[in-house]
Amino acid sequence: MSISFIYYFLMLFTMSTSDMRTDMKIQPWKHWNDVQVFYFYDSRMPNNMSKELGVLTQDLLERQYGQRLKDERIRFYKIDLASPNGEAVGRKLDITMTGLVVSRRNRARNLTQIAYSMVLTDPVGFQQHLAYTIEKLLPSKYRTPVTP
Numbered sequence: 001m002s003i004s005f006i007y008y009f010l011m012l013f014t015m016s017t018s019d020m021r022t023d024m025k026i027q028p029w030k031h032w033n034d035v036q037v038f039y040f041y042d043s044r045m046p047n048n049m050s051k052e053l054g055v056l057t058q059d060l061l062e063r064q065y066g067q068r069l070k071d072e073r074i075r076f077y078k079i080d081l082a083s084p085n086g087e088a089v090g091r092k093l094d095i096t097m098t099g100l101v102v103s104r105r106n107r108a109r110n111l112t113q114i115a116y117s118m119v120l121t122d123p124v125g126f127q128q129h130l131a132y133t134i135e136k137l138l139p140s141k142y143r144t145p146v147t148p
Contacts, residue, residue: 033105035074035137037061040090040099042081050098052119054078057100060127064144065134073142074134102130104137 039057041050061069061076068074081090081097090096099112111133118126135143 033139034072035068035102035104035134037074037076037134038079038099038101038103039077040079040081040086040095040097040101042098044082047098049116049119052123053098053100053115056119056123056127057130060130064131068138068142073138100130102133102137107137109133109137 037057039054041054058076061074065074069076079089080086081095098115099110100115102109102111111130114129115126118129131144
């Protein structure tokens with residue numbers, strides 16, 4: 001499941017030109033070579049799936065990729081669709097609900113469907129799939145070594 005290049009280009013362009021909150025520091029063009037994880041949520045409509053998706057994603061990134069986060073080889077963005085800026089981005093990208101997109105350069109993976117099907121029923125499987133996706137997008141020198 002991949003996002004078309006045009007959609008991905010639109011996402012990067014929109015997020016680069018939007019007036020985002022300064023504490024989010026979303027600059028996709030500047031971080032083209034880094035793996036970027038975009039977690040979209042709506043604080044006006046909290047639900048268990050949305051909350052668990054954010055918790056599982058952040059847990060995996062901190063636990064397995066803590067050093068990559070510190071080195072800024074992986075960037076994690078939480079975008080609240082209820083905030084004025086998040087709502088503008090959501091409108092431009094046609095994102096209306098919780099979602100998860102992982103990208104690097106011109107490759108983007110929309111994990112929203114997988115998240116909806118696995119987060120509540122198989123959280124470990126979801127984290128494994130997310131880790132697999134991140135590993136595929138990371139340059140080989142930054143990948144986590146596989147132990148037999």
